[in-house]
Amino acid sequence: MSEPKTPTTPAGDTYKGWVFKWTNYIKGYQRRWFVLSNGLLSYYRTQAEMGHTCRGTINLATATITVDDACNFVISNGGAQTYHLKASCEVERQRWITALELAKAKAANMQAESDDSGDDFSSSSPPAAHGQSGAAQNSEVQSALRTLGSKVEDLTTCNDLISKHGSALQRSLTELDSLRLTGEAGDKIRQVTERATLFRITSNAMINACRDFLALAQAHSKRWQKALQAEREQRVRLEETLEQLAKQHNHLERAFRGAAQANASADSKSTAGPGKGEASDEDEDDNEFFDAMEENPEFITVPADPQFHKRSSSNVSGFNSEMCSDDQSLNEEPLAMSQESPSQELVPLKKRRTRIPDKPNYSLNLWSIMKNCIGKELSKIPMPVNFNEPISMLQRLSEDLEYHELLDKAAKCHSSLEQMCYVAAFSVSSYSTTVHRTGKPFNPLLGETYELDRRRESGYRSLCEQVSHHPPAAAHHVISDRGWTLRQEITVASKFRGKYLSIMPLGTIHAIFGKNNHHYTWKKVTTTVHNIIVGKLWIDQSGEIDIVNHTTGDRCHLKFAPYSYFSRDVARKVTGVVMDKDGKAHYVLSGTWDEKMELSRVMQSSRGGENGTEGKQKTVYQTLKAREVWRRNPLPDGAETMYFFTALALTLNESEDGVAPTDSRRRPDQRLMEDGRWEEANTEKQRLEEKQRSVRREREREAQLALSECLDSFSSLVGAHHDSHQAIWFERCEDRITGEHIHIYKGGYWEAKDRGSWEGCPDIF
Known part of the structure; x- marks a missing residue:
C-alpha cells in the first residue's frame, strides 16, 4: 500500500x-x-x-x-x-x-x-510543527488581506481620477473642435481628438476590468475568511480527538499493567511457575485481542478488563478442558468402536490414493468459446473438459465434509452457544478448498449419484443424487455415528458477465444433533471467479451467512468481506458474532475462509457513539484471549499439478467396488479426463449429454401421452409437468423448518448396496 x-x-x-x-x-x-x-x-x-x-x-x-x-x-x-x-x-x-x-x-x-x-x-x-505555527500563519494571512484591501482602495481612487480627468479632456477637445480652424492647425486638432477618443475607449476598458477585479477580490476575501475559520475549527477538533486518544491509551496501559500484576501475583503463588521474564511474555499473550476492522466494521473488539479475566478464569478453563476432552474422546472413539465389533478389528482400513495423473498442458482459444456465452446460464453451455477438473459437482459437494471433525466436536458440546461456534467454523471451512480451485466441476447427469462411505475411518456416510437438471439441483444426506446428521439441497445459479463469473448457491443446509435435538440451518454465500478473459483466474467469496438454532433461538451472523485491492485489511476475512435468543453476544468469531477461524468469549458489550461513521454506532465487545477453533489442512505435495486437490479430493474419484451403477466414479468422460485423455473425454462428454437429452425428450413424450388421456378438466396441465423424473433415493416434500419444497433422503441406498441389488437404477452412462 x-x-x-x-x-x-x-x-x-x-x-x-x-x-x-x-x-x-x-x-x-x-x-x-x-x-x-x-x-x-x-x-x-x-x-x-x-x-x-x-x-x-x-x-x-x-x-x-x-x-x-x-x-x-x-x-x-x-x-x-x-x-x-x-x-x-x-x-x-x-x-x-x-x-x-x-x-x-x-x-x-x-x-x-x-x-x-x-x-x-x-x-x-x-508537518509536525504545523500546530505550533498556526498563530503565525493566521497573522500572515490577515496582513496579506489588509495589504490587498489597501491596494484595492488605491485602485478605486485611480479609477475615479481617470474618469474625472478623462471627461475634462474630452470637453476641452470638443470646445477646441468647435472653433472650426482650417489648414494645418485643424488637421492637428482632429488628430488629437482621435487619439483622445482611443484613450477614452482604453480607459473605459481598464475601468471595467478594475471594477471586475474589485468584485472578484471582495468575493475571494470573504471566501478566504471562511476557509480560515474552517481551518481553525478543524484544528480544534483534531486537538480534542488527540486528547481523547491519549486518554484512551492511558486507560489501556493501566488496564494492561493491572492484568500483568494480577497474573504475576498468581504465578508467584504457584510452586513451579515460570521465571520473571517468561511471565511477562505470557501476560502479553493472555491479553491478545482482535484488531479493529478498518472497512466499515459492524463491531469493534477490545481486551476485557482484568476483573473479567479473574471472574471468568474458571469458565475459561472449563471451556478449554471441554475442548481437550472432546479431542481425547474423538481420538479414543474409533478404538471403542473396534472393541465393540471384533469382527471388523481384523479388517485393515482401506489405503486411499495420494496422487492422480498430472494435469496435461493443453492450449485453448478461450475467447472463441466465451464470446457466445455472455448472459447465458452456465449449466446450459456445452463446455469442453479443458475448463473442468476431473470431479463432479456431487463430489465437490461431498468435499464439504473435509472438516467433519468440527461437527463431531459440536455433537459433544454441552452448551448450545459453544456448539454454534463449531457449526459456524464448519460453515466457513467448506470454502477453504476453493481458494486455488479455478476448474469447473462436471455437471452431473440427471439421476447421477455419489456415495462417500467413511464410516470405518470417520464414522459417517454421505450420499448425493442429482434430482433435477433444469435448474440443476443436487440433494445431499450425511449420517454420522457420532451424533449428527447433515442434509442439503443445493441449486446452483450462475451467470457469465464477460469479466467475471458469479455462482449463487441456492438452498438451505441443515445440521441436526441427536443428543440435544438442536437443529441448525444456514445458506451459502456467492462465489465469484475473476479475470475470465484476461489475467490469472482467482476466486473470491462474499456475502453474509445467518446460522440459526431453531431449538434454542441462538443465532450467528457471519460476514465474508469481498476482496479489495486497496484494502489494508487481511484478505478473505470473515467475522461474526454468536448471540443467544435475546440478542446478547457471547462469542466473537474472526479469521479467513482460506486459513483459520478463531473465537473469543465476550465479557461485556457497549454501544460506542464516537466510533461510528455516518451517524452509525458500532458495538464494542470486550473479549478474552482468542482461541483457534479451525485451521486448514496443508495441501499434498505436488498439488499444483493435480488441480490443487486436497487429500480428501484426491480420493473422491478413486475406483471402488460395490457402488451404484449411477455413481460418479463410473462416469467415463470424467475418468478419461483424469487419465489425461482429454480429446476422448470431450467426445464421450458429448455422447453422454446427447443421450441425456434423448431420454428427456422420450420422458416428455410419454408424459404428454399420459396427460392427453385425462379428463378435459385437466387439459390445462399439459406442458406443466413434462419432466416426470422421480429421484431414486430422495423424495420431494415440504420442509417443516423452512417451508421449502426439498428432497429428503427416504432410505434404502445402503441396504441395496449391502445386497448388491441395483435394479431401480437407470442406465445413464
Missing part, C-alpha cells in the same frame, strides 16, 4: 512515496514510486529505477491539480500529460495535495522571478 515519506529537506522540496497510478482498463491502477522535487513530479516503477529510468515527469508550474473523490486526484499540464492517481486513504491524499500545491506555488513564483513571494508560501517547517 501507499508508504509516503516525510519531506527530506527543511524547506519541503522533496516528497516521496507509493501512489496508485491508472494505467489502462486491463491492468487498472498500478502502484508506482513518485518523487516530488524542485517543482517536478516524476514517477518510477520501483525505487531502484530512480537512478536510471524515469517513467514520466510533469512540471507543476503549469499543471492543474484537481480532486475527484476521497482518495483520487488528477494532475494535468493542459492535455499533453495527465496522471490519474489514487492514494491509500484520505489522509494520504491530503498530504500529497498539500505537498503538490506548495511545490506548484513555489515553481510558479520562481518562473516569474519572484522568489520573495514564493518563500512566503513555501513551508518553512516540517
